[in-house]
Amino acid sequence: MAGETFQELIDRALDAYAELAELGETVEDEWSYVNDLADAWRARFDHVVEHRGHAPAPDEASEATDRAIDEIGRIEDPHRAIDWLSTFPQVVLIAMGERP
């Protein structure tokens, strides 16, 4: 989505991330790990919002985030969802020019 701020980009990413976490939670043995993992990465995104949430995000970062959201939207296997609970934030942060 062109012309958005980093806060808006991250909000979209976190909405998709929440759905991914819901899928991962269906692996019952990993329920608390999934939630701890998601909390840890949300905290990293919160840090970015705090520091430059109001700054305009480059269009390429927005496009990259759309692609990453599309990618996790295709996942049906909850085990793969857990893998992506770690991978997705790394991809989005790198697209924003941040270190994971």
Add this chain to the structure above:
Amino acid sequence: MRFQDAAQDARSVVYAGIQADPLVGRCAVLLADANPAERVLARAVMNGETIEPDHWRAMFPTLFGSGATDDATVLARSEAILQASLAVADRGEQVRSQVRGALVEELTAQLLMRRSVPGAVKRERRILFDGVPAEIHPYDVTVEAAPAAEAYDCKWGARGINADVLHQLDDARAHASDEDERLTVALVVFDARRSCEVRLARQSAPHGATGLVTIESLDSLALPAR
């Protein structure tokens, strides 16, 4: 303390075939010289659902977009990593899972070889101690050189960290110490440190003396051991 090749069984024979897959070696060579974003690219693509190259190029604008480097060597390497990763992703789910595991081991071995004496880096080895029953599972990668040997267990993702592997690594370190030998033990995980720390925080198995090498710090394997 002494090292020994792992016994051959059906699983190890099959896995040896995976380890010998040229694609594993090609990916490891590329990723040994990769930058952090390229390594995350490889992780994402090999974990991915899509095998459409432009989808991934658009997802990594810092590698392929307008802000990417104009260094032709780096651009070519990023593209080669993308293509090799897509080749892994294009395998069936079970095979790609095995390839990813073998890749982390090969990458670890290649980086360790950069600072080790020739022949010191070995794969699939058991470590034997006097009066201690041998572990069933071999260590993925070892460095067998004085003054301190090293043993590594390699994981594709943070979720692979579990009590068994932590016990095995810490037990080996402790048994070596009992014999007045030094054995450095570490996990190598092709995943973010943040995710690994979340996983480790949930483990009660001893890991205070076990090193952790993550996707961000892989290059440290090539530096002289401390």
